[in-house]
Amino acid sequence: MRKESAAPAMAPFRLNAPGDLETLRNKIIESRDPNRPEIVVCHGNGCLASGAPKVAEAFKAALAETGINAKLMPGVKTTGCQGLCSKGPLVQIRPQGYFYERVQPKDALEIVEKSVMAGEPVERLMHKDPETGKPLYTEEEIPFYSLQERLVLRRIGKIDPTDISDAIAEGAYAGLAKALHSMTPEEVVREVEKSGLRGRGGAGFPTGRKWRSALSAIEKKGRPVYVVVNGDEGDPGAFMDGAIMEGDPHSVLEGLILGAYALGAEQGYLYVRAEYPVAIRHLEMAMAQAREYGLLGENILGTGFKFDARINRGAGAFVCGESTALFTSIEGKPGNPRPKYVRSVEEGLWGRPTVLNNVETWANIPLVLGRGGQWYASLGVPHSTGTKVFCLVGKVDNVGLVEVPMGTPMDRIVTDIGGGVSGGKPFKAVQTGGPSGGCLPYSLKDTPVDFDSLTKAGSMMGSGAMIVMDEHDCVVDLGRYFLKFLEEESCGKCLPCRLGLTRMREILDGFSRGEGSEADIADLTSLAEALKDGALCALGGSAPNPVLTTIRYFRDEYLAHVSDHKCPAGVCKHLIVYAIDPEKCTGCGACAKNCPVECVTGEKKEPHVIDAAACLRCGICKETCKFDAIFIE
Amino acid sequence: MNEITFTINDQAVKARRGWTVLETARECGIHIPTLCHHPAVTPSGACRLCMVELRDGDWAKLVASCIYPAAEGIHVYTDTARVKNVRNWIFQMLLAAAPASREIAELAARHGVTGTRFAAKDPDEMCMVCGLCQRVCEEVVGLSAIAVVDRGVHKRVGAPFMQPTDVCVACGCCVNICPTGAMRKLFDSVRGETATKLTQLAV
Numbered sequence: 103m104r105k106e107s108a109a110p111a112m113a114p115f116r117l118n119a120p121g122d123l124e125t126l127r128n129k130i131i132e133s134r135d136p137n138r139p140e141i142v143v144c145h146g147n148g149c150l151a152s153g154a155p156k157v158a159e160a161f162k163a164a165l166a167e168t169g170i171n172a173k174l175m176p177g178v179k180t181t182g183c184q185g186l187c188s189k190g191p192l193v194q195i196r197p198q199g200y201f202y203e204r205v206q207p208k209d210a211l212e213i214v215e216k217s218v219m220a221g222e223p224v225e226r227l228m229h230k231d232p233e234t235g236k237p238l239y240t241e242e243e244i245p246f247y248s249l250q251e252r253l254v255l256r257r258i259g260k261i262d263p264t265d266i267s268d269a270i271a272e273g274a275y276a277g278l279a280k281a282l283h284s285m286t287p288e289e290v291v292r293e294v295e296k297s298g299l300r301g302r303g304g305a306g307f308p309t310g311r312k313w314r315s316a317l318s319a320i321e322k323k324g325r326p327v328y329v330v331v332n333g334d335e336g337d338p339g340a341f342m343d344g345a346i347m348e349g350d351p352h353s354v355l356e357g358l359i360l361g362a363y364a365l366g367a368e369q370g371y372l373y374v375r376a377e378y379p380v381a382i383r384h385l386e387m388a389m390a391q392a393r394e395y396g397l398l399g400e401n402i403l404g405t406g407f408k409f410d411a412r413i414n415r416g417a418g419a420f421v422c423g424e425s426t427a428l429f430t431s432i433e434g435k436p437g438n439p440r441p442k443y444v445r446s447v448e449e450g451l452w453g454r455p456t457v458l459n460n461v462e463t464w465a466n467i468p469l470v471l472g473r474g475g476q477w478y479a480s481l482g483v484p485h486s487t488g489t490k491v492f493c494l495v496g497k498v499d500n501v502g503l504v505e506v507p508m509g510t511p512m513d514r515i516v517t518d519i520g521g522g523v524s525g526g527k528p529f530k531a532v533q534t535g536g537p538s539g540g541c542l543p544y545s546l547k548d549t550p551v552d553f554d555s556l557t558k559a560g561s562m563m564g565s566g567a568m569i570v571m572d573e574h575d576c577v578v579d580l581g582r583y584f585l586k587f588l589e590e591e592s593c594g595k596c597l598p599c600r601l602g603l604t605r606m607r608e609i610l611d612g613f614s615r616g617e618g619s620e621a622d623i624a625d626l627t628s629l630a631e632a633l634k635d636g637a638l639c640a641l642g643g644s645a646p647n648p649v650l651t652t653i654r655y656f657r658d659e660y661l662a663h664v665s666d667h668k669c670p671a672g673v674c675k676h677l678i679v680y681a682i683d684p685e686k687c688t689g690c691g692a693c694a695k696n697c698p699v700e701c702v703t704g705e706k707k708e709p710h711v712i713d714a715a716a717c718l719r720c721g722i723c724k725e726t727c728k729f730d731a732i733f734i735e
Numbered sequence: 736m737n738e739i740t741f742t743i744n745d746q747a748v749k750a751r752r753g754w755t756v757l758e759t760a761r762e763c764g765i766h767i768p769t770l771c772h773h774p775a776v777t778p779s780g781a782c783r784l785c786m787v788e789l790r791d792g793d794w795a796k797l798v799a800s801c802i803y804p805a806a807e808g809i810h811v812y813t814d815t816a817r818v819k820n821v822r823n824w825i826f827q828m829l830l831a832a833a834p835a836s837r838e839i840a841e842l843a844a845r846h847g848v849t850g851t852r853f854a855a856k857d858p859d860e861m862c863m864v865c866g867l868c869q870r871v872c873e874e875v876v877g878l879s880a881i882a883v884v885d886r887g888v889h890k891r892v893g894a895p896f897m898q899p900t901d902v903c904v905a906c907g908c909c910v911n912i913c914p915t916g917a918m919r920k921l922f923d924s925v926r927g928e929t930a931t932k933l934t935q936l937a938v
Contacts, residue, residue, distance in 0.1 A: 441780040441802040594890035596781050597863065601828040604888055605853055625852065632824035635797040635817055636783045
C-alpha cells in the first residue's frame with residue numbers, strides 16, 4: 103500500500119539494544135506533527151471491493167486540484183480493515199477524527215475543501231444514529247466502535263501496514279524489547295500461563311500449557327523446536343486472521359518472535375493461504391523491514407538471540423488449517439491429517455517439538471508481554487480471558503470486524519454493536535464457529551460468548567465467524583450448505599468423513615424436497631454422532647455440529663419439511679410456490695418478460711398469474727417486481 | 736518395566752511398550768474389526784472400524800485402536816453403544832460404497848449389519864480406498880506403482896496420474912493385502928507394458 107511518494111519517516115537503522123527501540127519510537131513521534139491533516143482511506147477487503155482504491159486516487163487528485171500549500175500538504179494514508187465493512191469505503195480525516203462512510207470518488211473534493219482545509223465536517227457522509235438519525239462525527243460516537251474493546255485490532259486501521267515506523271510509533275515490538283531486556287525465556291512462558299490466554303483457532307487450548315508441554319518435550323528430545331503461525335483461515339464468514347495479517351502484520355511477527363525466544367526456536371513458519379495475497383505481501387514486507395531494523399534474524403536487538411521465519415503458502419485446501427495436515431503440507435506431502443495421539447508439541451513439524459498457534463493467538467502475545475499476564479487475565483471471564491475478534495456477517499446491519507471481551511452476551515454483539523437484523527426484527531439464529539460450529543437460536547441470545555458457554559450450548563467458538571440469520575434463512579438449507587462445503591474440503595482419508603458427509607447431505611437434500619420422515623431425522627442424528635465419534639480429525643469430527651444444533655433447536659422446522667412438506671423460511675425450492683397478489687399486480691409485464699420458462703401470463707395492465715407446474719422457482723420474477731406483488735405461498 | 740497393564744472390557748491385559756491397543760487385543764484373542772490395518776505396514780487409522788471407547792469415570796472418548804498406544808491403567812471397551820453406532824454406520828456406508836466386495840459383506844454380517852439405508856452408486860465397486868495397497872507397495876516392496884489419487888470424496892486408487900506404470904513388478908503384494916478383493920480387478924489398470932510381460936513370463 104505504500105505509495106511511491108511516501109518514503110518511510112525514518113531511514114532504517116539497526117537497533118543494537120532493546121533500549122534503542124524506545125529511542126527510535128520517540129524520534130519517530132517527534133518527527134511527526136500531530137496536527138498535520140491526514141486522509142485515512144480503509145483498504146481492508148470490504149472497502150477494496152467497494153472501490154476504496156478509486157477513492158484514494160480521487161483524494162490525491164483533489165489535493166492536487168486544490169493546490170494546498172506544500173507545507174500543509176496532507177498525506178493520503180491507506181490502512182488495513184477499519185471494521186465497518188458493509189458501510190465502505192471508509193475514510194477518516196485526522197486530526198479531527200471525522201468518520202465518513204460510503205465515500206465515493208466524487209465526494210473527495212468536498213471533503214478536502216471542507217474537512218482538510220477548513221476543519222469542518224461533511225455531515226451527509228457521516229454514520230447516522232440509528233434512533234435519532236443525527237450524524238455521528240467520530241469513531242468514539244458510533245456504537246459499533248464505542249461498544250467494542252479493540253486491543254488486538256488496536257493498530258489496524260490506524261497504521262500503514264507497509265511501514266514499520268508507523269507500527270513502531272504505535273507501540274509495536276515494545277513487548278519484545280521488554281522481554282529481551284528484562285525477562286528470561288522461562289519468565290515469558292510463565293507470563294503467558296498467567297494470562298490464561300487460550301488458542302483463538304477454535305478449540306481454545308490454553309496457550310501457556312501448550313508452550314509448557316513443548317518445553318518438557320524439548321527436555322526429552324532436545325532442539326530444534328519450531329514455532330508456526332496458522333494463517334490458513336478458511337471458514338466461510340471468517341476474515342479476522344486475514345485482516346490482522348493485512349492490517350498489522352507486525353503484531354503477528356512480534357508474537358512469533360516472543361514465542362521463539364520463550365522456547366529457544368531458531369526457525370519459524372507462517373503458513374498462509376495463497377488466497378490471501380495482500381496478507382502475504384504485507385507479511386513479507388514486515389519481515390524484510392524487521393530484518394533491516396534488527397528485530398528478526400541474527401542477533402535480535404543486539405542480544406545475541408537469533409531467529410528467522412519464512413512464509414509457506416497454502417494451496418487452497420481448507421483441511422490444511424488442521425494442525426497435522428498443515429505440518430504435512432509444509433513438509434511437502436499431501437495435506438492429510440495424521441492421527442494425533444502423540445501431540446504436536448512432542449512430534450509436530452518434521453517430527454520435532456512444535457508450537458503451532460493461530461494468527462490471532464500470536465497477535466495476543468505482545469499484549470500479554472507488554473502489559474503483563476495479570477492485566478490480560480483481568481479481561482474477559484475467568485476461563486476465557488482477554489478479548490476475541492469476531493467477524494459479524496449475514497443478515498446484520500453492520501457487517502464487519504468486531505472485538506469484544508470474552509463473555510460478552512451474543513445479543514450485545516449482534517444487536518447493539520451489529521445493529522441487529524435489517525428491519526428491526528429479532529434475529530432467528532446465529533451460526534458461530536463456521537462449519538464446525540453450531541447454530542444458536544434467538545432464545546439463547548443472552549449466552550455469554552466464551553469458549554465454555556458456547557460448547558455447553560452445543561456450538562463452539564471456532565474461528566470466530568458469526569453468521570446472523572433472519573426468518574428468511576432455512577436451517578435445512580444451512581446444513582446442506584456447510585456439508586456441501588466440507589464435502590469439497592474433506593481430505594478423504596478416513597471413511598466416516600469421506601462417505602459420511604455426502605450421506606448426511608443426501609438425507610438433508612431429501613428433506614429439502616419434502617422427502618423423509620421422523621425416522622430419517624433420527625437416522626441423521628445417529629449418523630451425525632457416528633461422524634463426531636469416528637472421524638480422524640476435527641474437520642469430520644465437528645462437521646455434524648450445524649446439523650445437530652439445528653435439529654436440537656429447530657426441530658419444528660425439520661418436521662415442517664418432512665411432515666407438512668413446507669419450508670417455513672421459503673428457501674427450499676421444491677417446497678415453495680410463487681404466486682402473484684392480484685391486488686398489487688399492475689400488469690406491467692416485467693416478470694413475464696424476465697421469466698426464463700415463460701410461465702407468467704396475463705393481459706397488459708391486468709393481474710398476471712404464475713403457472714406453478716412449469717415454474718422453476720428461480721425467484722427472478724420476485725426480484726423483478728417493483729410492486730412487491732409476488733410472494734411465496 | 737517394559738510391560739504395560741491395562742484393561743479391555745474389564746479384563747486385565749498386558750502389553751509390551753510400543754504396542755497399540757489393537758495389537759494387545761489381538762494378542763489376547765479379543766476381536767476388533769479392521770479393514771485398513773495390516774501388521775506389515777504402518778497403520779494409518781483410515782477405516783475407523785477399530786474404534787474403541789476409553790473410559791475414566793465419567794469421562795469417555797473414542798479412539799482408533801490401531802494407532803492408539805497402549806498405556807498403563809487405561810480402560811478400553813470394544814463393544815459399547817457409541818462404538819457400535821460408529822461401526823454400524825461405517826458398515827452401512829461401506830455396503831453402499833463397495834457393494835461387490837464379498838469380504839466387506841461378510842465382516843459386516845459378522846457385526847450384525849446385513850443391509851444399508853444408502854443407495855449404491857456403482858454395483859460393481861469393490862474398493863473403498865483404504866490405501867493398504869499403496870502403503871505395501873511403498874513400504875514393503877519399495878516401489879510406488881500404486882497411488883491414492885485425487886482428494887476428498889473423489890479419492891481413488893490407481894497408478895500415479897492414472898497412467899499404467901512400468902514401475903510395477905507384478906509382485907502381487909497389493910492383491911494379497913487388499914482387504915476387499917478390489918485389487919484383483921484394479922491390478923491390470925496399474926501395470927504398464929513391462930510389468931504385463933513379466934506376469935506373462937511367470938505364467
